[in-house]
Amino acid sequence: MLISGLIVGMALGFVMQRGRFCVTGAFRDVWVTRNTRWLTAFLVVVAVQSVGVFALDAAGVITLASGPFPWLATIVGGFIFGFAIILAGGCATGTYYRAGEGLVGSWLALITYALFAAVMKTGPLSGFNTSMRSVTIEQSNFYSVLNVSPWVFVALLVAGVALAVRHHLNKPRFKMAAPPASKTGLAHLLFEKPWNAFATAVVIGLIAIAAWPLSWATGREAGLGITTPSSNAVNYLVTGDPELVDWGVLLVAGILLGSYIAAKGSGEFRIRVPDAATVVKSLSGGALMGIGAALAGGCTIGNAMVETAQFSFQGWTALVFMILGAGLGARLTIMNRRPSSGSGPAKVPARAAAHS
Template identity: 55%
Template sequence: MILSGLAVGIALGVVMQRGRFCVTGMIRDIWLNNKWRNLVALFIVISVHAVGLAALTSAGVIAPEYSTFAPAAVAVGGLIFGLGIILAGGCASGTWYRSGEGLVGSWFALLMYAVSAAAMKYGVLADFNAFMKSWDTGWTTLPETFGVSPWYFAVAISVGTALAARHFLAKDAARPKVSLDQPWYRKPLHMYTAGAVIGLLGVLAWPLSAATGRNSGLGITTPTADVLTYSVTADPARFNWGTLLVLGLLVGSFIAAKASGEFRIRVPDATTTVRSIVGGLMMGVGASLAGGCTVGNGMVETSLFSYQGWFAMLFIALGIGAGARWWIKPATTAASTPTRTYSTEESITNDVPVSAEDRVLDAQATPAANFGVATGLITLAKPSVSEKLTPLAPGRFHLDAMGMVCPFPTVEAKDAIRTLEAGDEMVIDFDCTQGTEAIPQWAADAGHTVKDFQQTSAAGWTITVTKDGQNI
């Protein structure tokens, strides 16, 4: 029966990878772009989960044990976790499935997440964890406080989510459709569809897990700590349904990425590696204090309408907002070599060297690589055009976003296109999987036109965006 955890994990990994399901990005978009569209996908998970768990509880199939609310631990842990996932480039489940896509930075973040979570739960930080949770209100869930059935809350949140989803789907239907020309099995899932399937998997997970003696559903932090602890101690208690769940998530995301041509080993630079390590350490500490991550709290506890779940998500969102404002900024200049990997530090310090080589023609390139050529004369590129852009021809420029982790390809594209004139084209090369959804979505929201969009290699894409006349 324990193998059902592996099966659910594989399915979860496939759906999350194909749906580009990233809670970090959903909340980050609110702070950076005032966009709420993608957050609806999380509420779809919560709604499906809430209805399913209420049904299973009412039928006596499961008997959830509700977490009590420790305010200090939840608030501090949520903030630390929110900041950490900005540095690491993804939340707990996102780090697992991006590791399956070949992002080495996520490997470092995942390892440090496991180390710090294990230290908080079973090791040297266990006393600190217990101390922070010593102020416990004893509060469990909203339905218990108000003495009503959880069905009232489940139906209310489901109706609100359905209305929000209909609103944003109608807006999307009115926009030009932009997608890659590829077979059906390589096309990404709509995020709302992915949310519904994840919710169903969460409902299925609970009775399957409970049948093995683990009275819980989806979870990432404790299982991640258990994977590391079991590998070191061989303690059989640490090898359970949850450990197979997270290992299955990794396997599923790898299968999905490989089948869709989105797997490639991508090595970050030293600075980004350090930030992934620090972010991973913060994730483990924060999630342990808060009682869960964006899955344990954000999808499970919220669907049980526990105080812990909803307050944890509030403080995680605040941490994400602070981290996004501090650390997600465009660089001021292009990097010195075309084969660079993107450094998060560049966006913070704005200290990026530019060599003379970046401003001269490549002998193999179009003659207009740095100069616009007209009959009888040579026109220098206008100084107002961003140095991040390489001129390809009059009115056509190239942005090299290869190696940039999300959301930086979109951040840099937004910054660079402001320096172009209406009608100019910007060709963007990138290898961030989430960018296949984020960049076309940004272009549509801003009123720009996507002229060409294609996959050029394994986990490599190019998209051409024409600047709209109203966005000068």
């Protein structure tokens, strides 16, 4: 059953690469261009997964559990992580799939992200991480505090996201000129035709739902997750302990493989070596990502996508502070480059504008 982790990861990496599903871009665009289209697409993933995860819980396929809310570590870690993804040019999952496209900068960010996640979780800084995450409050999710059914929150989330999607679909969009199709049928759809942001989000949400029972079947009682599997992969390379190679480790390996297949099939794979400044940003951004994700208890997947779908305080608090951290990162690295005069819109640097 462990092989299902690799399959789910390949599907996730393929879809995110072809859909150009960039969480960093979603958070950054809120501040730089005041555009919420990709943030809305991200919330579509959360809403779709929320329906599925509570249905699985109600059916007894999985059992959702809650624990104390480590509020201090979540706030600090979420903010650090949000800032870091702007430096690194991608969040945890984005870094994995951009690495599969051949971006050397993403390879570097991925290495330091996984390394520092391990340092925080099981290495020299594990005591600090544990101490920070021991500052808690008992309440862990919204519906238990209000003593209502979680389906009330599911309905509100789905309705709110549906209205936001409708708003974006009703806005006029510019059609970009595209070269004539060179593929036909399924190959054209999978590797050539641009994917709609909201359709991509629905598919990712369905993959996230499927991850729950498949992961549980192997004894890993969780859904999608990137930080702990990345830490486990580093620890496996150091210790050789085969127990560390679980469903999650195969998941992240699958993301790399799936994104490579997608990039190769669409002609988007090529080795791209960054300049020195980008190398420094990638390494430092990756390190801060590992630190922030470990403190917060998850990255944009484990916290902002999976925990939010369960309406946990940790997930939604992390999401808010990740967006705030990304805002600071964007202001320091992107928005300060705006021209001091003139009424024209600011241009986002090419590297920052590219979905990662």
